[in-house]
Amino acid sequence: MVEALATPAPAAAPRAANATLTDWVAVAAGSLGALLATLDISITNSALPQIQGQIGASGTEGTWISTGYLMSEIVMIPLAAWLTRVFGLRRFLMGTAIMFTVFSMYCGLSTSLMAMVVGRIGQGFAGGAMIPTAQTIIRTRLPAHQMSVGMAVFGLTVLLGPLMGPVVGGWLTENASWRWCFFVNVPVSVALVALLWSGLKPEKSDLEQFIKADWTGILGLALGLSTLTVVLEEGQRERWFDSTLIIGLSLLSALGFFLVALGQFTARKPIVRLGLLRNPRYASVIFIVSTVGAAIYGISYLLPQFLGNIAGYNAQQAGSIMLLSGLPAFLLMPVLPKLLQSADSRWLVSLGLVMFAASCFMDVNLTSDSVGHDFYASQLVRGFAQILAMMPLNSASMAAVATHEAGDAAGLYNMARNLGGSIGLALMGVLIDRRQSYHDAMIRESLTANSTLGQDHMAAQTQGFLAQTGDQALAQLKAIAQLSASVARQASVMTFNECFYLLGIALVVCIPLALLLQKPAASPVR
Template identity: 30%
Template sequence: MEKIENTNNNVQISPWLTTIAVMSAAFMFVLDGTIANVALPQMAGSFSSSNDEATWILTSYLIASGIVVPSVDWFSKFFGRKQFFIACILIFTGASLLCGMSTSLDMMIVSRVIQGVGGGALLPVAQAILLEAFPVEKRALAMSIFGFGVVVAPVIGPILGGWLTDNWSWNWIFFINIPFGILAAVTSKLWIFDPPYAQKQADAKIDYVGFFFLIVWLVTFQVFLDKGNNADWFGSEWICWTFGISMIAMVLFIYSQIVQKDSIIDLSVFKDRSFVLGTTILVIANMVLYASTTIMPLFLQNLMGYNAFWSGYSLMPRGFGSVLAIFIYSITNKLFDFRLFTAIGIIGLGVSGLMFGFLNLEFSMINIIIPNFIFGFSVGMTITVLTTASMETISNAKMTNASGVQNLVKNLGAAIGTSLVATMVSRYSQAFQHNMVGFLDPNNPVYAERLASMTSFFCQFDVYAVAFQKAQGMLYNQLLQQSTLCAYMETFRVWGIVTFVCLPLLLLYKNKSKA
């Protein structure tokens, strides 16, 4: 077993021990990204708030973590990467305890902001540490392990969250983080070290201007995405202003990072062709992953009557597919061109989306299991391969910065995908309802026959006028159900087609024989 040397005390540490430390933290963070979704209605009821108000439980977390993600390289230089990583674990764990103890919506939102501040840095720092812990020729193996945690945790999240919510209470979806946090903090203290370029730097300065523009950009952009659908997007004046401020702040942030000597992020990573191409495809894959993870539980709960646990349980085949993909890649990555693995993943994503797009209300469980398995396999293959390929030409000294930048744009892709999928279902549902309502015409013989039959049935219990009204209401409810089903199916098909756009990007990679 290879070992890496701790330059602080000349102790050699196995990279596998380092893997345990960083993956404990990464798994905890990624798990928390989806575990709260299924419990949102219960939390809203507990705090006597509306579902719209309760969405700030999710939004506040995303905003806070989004601000920290691109700043990880600067924070690592200012505090030392190991100390910063451990501090983030402790902040995240402590905030999880506060979230579970929250007695009001305000307390929950404040706790989630603190949790986001602590959790935002865990994933990019863990990725950078893991890549550096292994030699270049074994980075594919390292990213296979990393991909396992990053891909499987979001699948386990809804299942575990649904079970805890149904059998215990929503509070436990946050308390579950505490043992993971303690394990991650202890093992990180023992088994992680800072190479010279990741140690605390005395000359590290705070980029106040860049940090201000970063906060304004990400906060306003997240509010735009979160509230845009309900406010009719650009039909709302305040949404237009919010979007405009966000874009101006983004431009000023990028400009400040170019001209500032001590900037928060180093944009020179975008000169690396492999990094840009890999990150672009990862952003699209993240959009599809989070869009699908958002829409599937809603489809099963709203149309099929599944509870929180069973809607999360239906996603379990994705976990098995991801594990299989990561296992296959870890043992065959040296035999084939990485573009072949990526192409298989992209095609699988598209095919699974199209398979979801042809479901109906009378499907069997196998109709959900097969496309979910293909989806999980494809996501696991795509993310694992491209995370390795995109960082292949990045030096160790720039790894933390590159990881932070990559995770920033991936998070933006996830936020955009989540927002777009909600809008698509809403708008498609309205369009299909408008097209289908014309069939509820007394001159339509099929409708007239069904209305008469149902009216006759209800007449056994009520007078004719009431029975006729009930029959009309039931038929209209069926129309709403059918229009919503069509909206979900159309959305699945669109996202399936979107993934195929990534295939031509693979041709832009320089010719390399192996991953």
């Protein structure tokens, strides 16, 4: 009995050792690569008019400069985990970083639309590898008690990249040349290669995995995602299924996804682990991140359109308003890792979704007189919301799967975010086109020749133009043209309000799913 009482209690399991300097170098390399890839998604947006003018592309053709990048990036993202296993992480990432540099220089030197699109496709393919592998590095190189720091760094780069892209691109275009939107990648890529060389250990290639790969799924993935991206990007401009091009691409996309599904049953190791979606916690993450991705990309389209077309802002002025939502990231940076480590992911994501939806509802009462300062409050709230929603989602996606599934989970997670963004942009395009036409028609129907208010307005405008021109007929024509422009402007404002409202509703729908998320396991206390 005495011996039993004297037996010491088992010691608590020691906390895992802190990450080494080499581990943090690897994390820095992964985050820098992700920043480079996400920045280049939108860096050409501000420079498109200048690029199109110098390479001889029309406005419609110029959209392929962005579409080509997105199309190839979204194909590469889910392939990254497999290619990492085939070539080894360091060799694969260094190869894609060099490839990204070469294609960036090729874009900067391009003199034709075809050359530019080829360069952007190559850029997107290389950049798509850098986003999910950054998450994989963090998941495999950092101990549990430091995981939140790494995920915070990764999440900030992914959020800030698309926001900084138009601002950086606009500044370079106005102060140097649009070609520097691509040449600026060269020194950054050199630094990235150096970090990868020193931070990652060399690994042996496994060419057997290349030979025995799920080639049915790989073919289907490349075919399905690339054609789906083009359908979503070009569908509205081509009038959807009135176009034989869209019908053909849709059929190819359906065939591609059929091959991916076939690979789930025939391949020993499918290229996309759709079986991960049987995990309700991980499936909840995927659905939420798709919706949040649609909201982020949708607002990144709506806000510059409103500021440019309604408020009359140039690209650089609109970019400064967009960048306001990045300010909370810097304010929260000192406390974010601790917050992610100590707070429950479910409540953080729920709060983020509530704030994100609220920021959308704050923009549903816009008028034709609204300008940049009317978006200050909503942009700041949106910035806090994106941090609180996206950061825990990054961690929750990794916490929901085993360590050996991290690469596949990261690829599916990032693919879902980008695909959600493409779907969001497509839906915004359809909604704007349809609702603007509807509101324009309704306002015109309400304007009749018997309206006293309308008659007084037209008379006043005609007198004003008559004083300028001295020609009664010309003055009446100018008054009618101004009224028509005013109707179109009001219809556009009403449509923008509806778009923000629907994005808010979509985010509210996701709030119950946040309760299914799993908080990353806390590390044992020392």
